[in-house]
Amino acid sequence: METIQEYASELILLIFLALTFLQSGSDKIFDWKGNIGWLKGHFLKTPFRNSVPLLVGIILALELITGIASLMGIYGILSSQNTSMAFWGALLGCITLLMLLLGQRVAKDYDGARTIVIYLMPTVFLLFLLQN
Numbered sequence: 001m002e003t004i005q006e007y008a009s010e011l012i013l014l015i016f017l018a019l020t021f022l023q024s025g026s027d028k029i030f031d032w033k034g035n036i037g038w039l040k041g042h043f044l045k046t047p048f049r050n051s052v053p054l055l056v057g058i059i060l061a062l063e064l065i066t067g068i069a070s071l072m073g074i075y076g077i078l079s080s081q082n083t084s085m086a087f088w089g090a091l092l093g094c095i096t097l098l099m100l101l102l103g104q105r106v107a108k109d110y111d112g113a114r115t116i117v118i119y120l121m122p123t124v125f126l127l128f129l130l131q132n
Contacts, residue, residue, distance in 0.1 A: 073090075
């Protein structure tokens, strides 16, 4: 019980990351064609227009790795108070969100970029909490 009290903020933020990235990744897997179709239109007037499937594949891989690392971080904290995997989950989350932010900015979707920043703030805070 002491572990949960000591790491409550980290655990809640890791659950947030796991839910966010695993849901987003599974959405891309189960609706690949729909996501690619929408994103091709979204990036039609950008330098990314010819590489949408490749870039979505990269984001998909990063989202799944981030979600799994976050789950492993939860396990590491609860089982042995080891925060190293949690740190990697948070760092990968920041990198993934920055890549998504870049995409939104390039597409001039400023509302979408603002939404990404809303996810980035707690992720950076988690990274800060996990620094040793």
